[in-house]
Amino acid sequence: MSEFLHFSEHTLQEVALGFMALVYTTRIVWFLAFKAGGERQASTGPARTTPAKGILYSWANVAMPWAMESTRRHYLIYAQFVAFHLGVTAAIGLSFVIPYAPGLLVSQALVVVLQIIIGAAFLVGVLRFIRRVSDPYMRAISSPDDYFSLVLLTVWFFFALLAVPNQTSGGEWHLLAYFILTAFFLVYVPFSKISHYLYYPFTRYYLGKTMGYRGIYPVRRV
Amino acid sequence: MSNDTARSYKADQVLDRMGQKLNRQMVGSLLACVHCGMCTQSCHYVLANPGDPTYAPAYKGDLIRKLFKRHFDWTGRVLPWWVKAGSVWTDEELEELKDTVFGKCTNCRRCSLNCPMGVDLATFNRMARGLLVSVGIMPEGVAVVSKDQWEIGNQMGVLKEDYIDTLDWMAEELQDELDDPTVAIPIDQFDCDVVYSINPREVKYDPRSIADAAKIFHVAGEKWTMASEGWDMTNFGLFSGDDALGGSVAQRLYEKVIELRGKQLVISECGHGYRSTRCEGPNWAKYNVPFVMESSVFTMLRYIKEGRIKVDKSKNSRPVTYHDSCNMARSCGMYEEPRELLQLVCSDFREMYPNRTENYCCTGGGGAMSMSEYTPRRLKSGSIKADQLKETGAEIVVTSCHNCVDGLTDVIRHYELGMEVTQLVNLVANALVIEPKEPEDDEEGSGRVRASAEGHD
Numbered sequence: 002m003s004e005f006l007h008f009s010e011h012t013l014q015e016v017a018l019g020f021m022a023l024v025y026t027t028r029i030v031w032f033l034a035f036k037a038g039g040e041r042q043a044s045t046g047p048a049r050t051t052p053a054k055g056i057l058y059s060w061a062n063v064a065m066p067w068a069m070e071s072t073r074r075h076y077l078i079y080a081q082f083v084a085f086h087l088g089v090t091a092a093i094g095l096s097f098v099i100p101y102a103p104g105l106l107v108s109q110a111l112v113v114v115l116q117i118i119i120g121a122a123f124l125v126g127v128l129r130f131i132r133r134v135s136d137p138y139m140r141a142i143s144s145p146d147d148y149f150s151l152v153l154l155t156v157w158f159f160f161a162l163l164a165v166p167n168q169t170s171g172g173e174w175h176l177l178a179y180f181i182l183t184a185f186f187l188v189y190v191p192f193s194k195i196s197h198y199l200y201y202p203f204t205r206y207y208l209g210k211t212m213g214y215r216g217i218y219p220v221r222r223v
Numbered sequence: 224m225s226n227d228t229a230r231s232y233k234a235d236q237v238l239d240r241m242g243q244k245l246n247r248q249m250v251g252s253l254l255a256c257v258h259c260g261m262c263t264q265s266c267h268y269v270l271a272n273p274g275d276p277t278y279a280p281a282y283k284g285d286l287i288r289k290l291f292k293r294h295f296d297w298t299g300r301v302l303p304w305w306v307k308a309g310s311v312w313t314d315e316e317l318e319e320l321k322d323t324v325f326g327k328c329t330n331c332r333r334c335s336l337n338c339p340m341g342v343d344l345a346t347f348n349r350m351a352r353g354l355l356v357s358v359g360i361m362p363e364g365v366a367v368v369s370k371d372q373w374e375i376g377n378q379m380g381v382l383k384e385d386y387i388d389t390l391d392w393m394a395e396e397l398q399d400e401l402d403d404p405t406v407a408i409p410i411d412q413f414d415c416d417v418v419y420s421i422n423p424r425e426v427k428y429d430p431r432s433i434a435d436a437a438k439i440f441h442v443a444g445e446k447w448t449m450a451s452e453g454w455d456m457t458n459f460g461l462f463s464g465d466d467a468l469g470g471s472v473a474q475r476l477y478e479k480v481i482e483l484r485g486k487q488l489v490i491s492e493c494g495h496g497y498r499s500t501r502c503e504g505p506n507w508a509k510y511n512v513p514f515v516m517e518s519s520v521f522t523m524l525r526y527i528k529e530g531r532i533k534v535d536k537s538k539n540s541r542p543v544t545y546h547d548s549c550n551m552a553r554s555c556g557m558y559e560e561p562r563e564l565l566q567l568v569c570s571d572f573r574e575m576y577p578n579r580t581e582n583y584c585c586t587g588g589g590g591a592m593s594m595s596e597y598t599p600r601r602l603k604s605g606s607i608k609a610d611q612l613k614e615t616g617a618e619i620v621v622t623s624c625h626n627c628v629d630g631l632t633d634v635i636r637h638y639e640l641g642m643e644v645t646q647l648v649n650l651v652a653n654a655l656v657i658e659p660k661e662p663e664d665d666e667e668g669s670g671r672v673r674a675s676a677e678g679h680d
Contacts, residue, residue: 032254037247041505042512046556059341070581071261071337078261082339138269141276142258142285144307192298194306197257197340204251204341211248212336215502216556220336220580 006173009180010100017187024191025199032203046216055213058220059205068220081125088122089154091115092161096183099167099176106167115165119158126155146193154195157182233358234311238294240354245295249347253291255340256281262344265337267583268327271604280334283323284344287351317360324351325362326597329588330462331549336580353464361463364593369459372472377455379423389426390449393434401438401657408437411483412448417522418485419449420456420476420500422493422625429625435652436491439523442655443531447489453479456490457625458499461550462590466507473504477512488516492646494548494624495588502555518557520623523651524564534568534654542571543650544617546631547582548624561623564647568654573615583607585622587630602637605630609638619643621650 044051058068066072072079095115098105106112130151133139160182163175190196212218230238245253258281263269268278276282285307292299292308299308311317332345355361356369371380387410394408409415417440425432440447453475460469480488490497501516526532545565551557558579565572575582586605591597612620612635620631620642631644 032247032250035245035247035250038249039506040502041510042502043515045502047559050556062341063339069261069337069339070577071265072339074264075261082259136260137274138263138276138279138282139258139260142260142279142281144258145304146306147258149305192301194257197255200251200255201340203247204255204343207248207251208335208341208343215554217336217553217580221559222581223574223578 002169003173006169006177006180009177009184013184014096014100014180014187017184021187021191025196028191028196028199032200037207040211040214044214044216047221050213050216050218052210052213055211055218056206056209058218059209059212060202062205063201081128084118084121085125085129086122088119088125088158088161091118092122092158092183095119095161095165096180099164099180103167106165112166116162119162119165123155123158123162126151126158130155144194150193150195153182153186153189157186230310230312231314231317233314233317233360236358237311237317237354238290240357241290241350242295244350244354245291248343249350250291250295252342252344252347253288254296256284256288256338256342257340259339262334262338262342265334266328267331267333267586267607268600268604271606277323278327280328280338280344283328283348284342286320286323287347314360317355317358320351321355321360321362324348324355325365325589325594326600329549329584329586329591331584331588332553333549333581333584336553349461349464351464352462353466356463356465362594362596364595365459365463365590368590368593369463369465369468372455372457372459373468376452376475377423378457378459379427381423381426383451386426386454387451389430390433393430393437397434397437397441400434401441403441406437406441408433409448411451412446414484415446415448416486417445417447417489418480418483418487419447419489419491419519420454420496421449421491422457422496423455424457424625424629425491429628432491432646432648435648436519438652438655439526439532439648442657443526445526445531448483448485450479450483456496456500457493458496458504459590460507461495461499461503462593469499469503470508470510473500474508474510476500477504477508477510477514480514485514487514489519489522490516491519492623492625492648494550495590495626497557497623498550498554518551518560518623520557520560520564520647523647524560524567527564527567532651533656534651535656536566536568536570536654538654539569539650540571541619542573542615542617543569543619543621544573544575544612544615545578546575546585546612546620546622546627547579548622548627549582549584549588551623552580552582557623561621561647564651565621568647568650569621573617575611575615577611583611585624585627585630586634587626592626592629601630602633605634605637608634609640612640612642613638617642619645621645621647623647 062068066079133143160179164179209218262280266280272278289307289309293303293310299306328348330345330349335343335345368378372378390408397406398404458469458472490500497518505512547558586601591601628644635642
């Protein structure tokens with residue numbers, strides 16, 4: 002392993018990760034500085050609904066495609082969402098496995114599983130890009146950040162796919178590309194839409210709390 | 224916020240006030256949209272206008288979000304074009320924003336419930352309305368109605384004498400109908416179990432619903448009253464986004480109930496009125512309401528369950544369906560009780576699909592009925608509702624909302640569906656089984672009891 006690759010796998014990642022943590026902390030502090038609205042009225046709706054149930058239901062919504070009409074009717078898009086985010090999780094995990102637990106990748110089975118997951122995410126990235134460019138509704142709501150984030154993630158999946166076996170016999174370029182891209186993402190993510198997962202617990206918490214208090218969550222469908 | 228002389232005074236004020244309006248829930252919703260487009264097909268405007276992305280909830284939300292990003296979120300300050308952050312500079316731009324927040328969204332909250340991220344567009348769309356209203360930019364109808372509610376105390380400008388006359392008239396009609404001179408519509412009675420509040424539309428266009436409610440209260444033997452003032456449970460603050468108006472109107476109602484020492488405030492069937500009075504009013508007014516508030520739907524259902532009134536469902540034998548008001552179903556969790564009541568008073572109830580929290584707006588929500596400049600747009604968006612109604616095969620659409628009555632009536636007329644619209648109070652009153660009256664001493668029953676209490680005109 003070259004020094005540059007070692008630097009990319011360790012120091013570069015650690016610095017980028019530290020930067021991301023710093024920016025995220027700042028974002029959360031800033032976000033929490035806004036006062037939360039409250040409810041003074043007595044609760045409404047059926048007795049089976051409560052704020053606590055509403056919050057849990059709201060958080061679990063991501064894993065319940067039947068809960069919302071939008072995911073129920075567009076199950077292929079939901080499936081893409083699942084594949085894409087599994088790929089993100091696998092590719093992030095890989096950035097820790099290679100430098101800190103490379104022995105795990107001796108298992109061919111794990112390599113194949115990771116490649117399937119990340120490969121699927123790469124394909125979804127391509128499909129998502131096509132959808133964002135070709136669908137007039139998607140085009141109308143897309144910002145440069147939306148396109149850039151999607152392209153970059155898709156490219157990152159591609160290099161993650163190549164990096165999974167952690168082999169340098171054919172050169173280091175694919176590992177270097179993967180780790181440099183990972184570091185770039187760690188720095189870029191807090192400024193882009195990709196940081197949505199930072200807000201998800203909060204938006205879903207407050208929506209769930211309100212909807213639970215008002216008797217809407219958990220939704221009853223007939 | 225800004226000392227930029229190139230920005231109009233109104234635009235400057237809008238941005239200034241936006242900072243004061245933002246709370247954590249709104250900021251979360253403004254930050255979290257990932258432009259996934261999942262909300263798009265949940266909006267009846269989108270479905271009725273295929274190919275026009277300007278109706279897409281995320282697109283509409285972005286018109287507000289861009290201001291937030293540009294002025295309150297530093298990521299948008301650093302690279303505005305990169306994240307579609309932007310500002311407003313002229314009054315014309317504010318007018319364009321008005322066209323969207325008032326004219327392309329009924330705040331029905333359907334997209335909010337279909338957003339995977341939990342972005343509540345309806346909430347910050349209402350905020351945007353409020354910001355525009357604060358600088359005098361709003362549809363004329365909104366201005367007129369808001370003024371009436373501020374000045375006269377009810378949104379239709381009904382004068383006190385007209386209101387009392389209508390109650391008198393309805394009481395007389397009831398006395399004739401029931402052949403019972405003791406039937407009354409009490410006004411400003413103290414220590415009643417129920418203070419009944421209504422929508423001014425009932426006084427102006429649908430007084431029969433007041434008589435029907437009075438009939439039900441009478442048969443149930445309720446100790447009830449209406450207030451001579453502070454009786455309007457509707458609240459244009461919900462539609463205009465003006466929390467000050469919302470709080471003022473709600474507090475007027477609460478204080479009247481306290482003044483009358485009423486035990487419970489019963490709110491007649493009105494989606495936005497119920498939501499405003501029952502759910503939002505205490506928050507707008509920062510007022511802890513010390514008495515119970517309920518929709519008349521709950522009251523009627525309770526009377527039947529307690530055996531205080533008897534109903535015969537065969538009296539309502541024509542096929543009916545139920546339209547869920549957005550405000551009741553998606554903002555107050557009221558969707559089972561109306562169905563339970565309908566099953567008791569109608570013999571042929573047919574469900575509408577989708578329903579409950581997934582129902583489509585009647586097209587009249589968000590104050591749309593008062594914004595005549597958007598009527599063609601509203602009626603076009605009604606094609607979704609029309610299809611839904613047609614599918615049921617029902618002859619009568621029942622709803623618990625006066626705005627929905629008007630919205631649905633327009634849709635039915637425009638799409639020539641040949642259906643009728645009615646409310647639960649009308650069906651319950653029609654289904655009432657009234658026991659034959661005991662012969663009474665004609666000395667006591669000879670005088671007709673006026674609707675109003677003496678000394679309150």
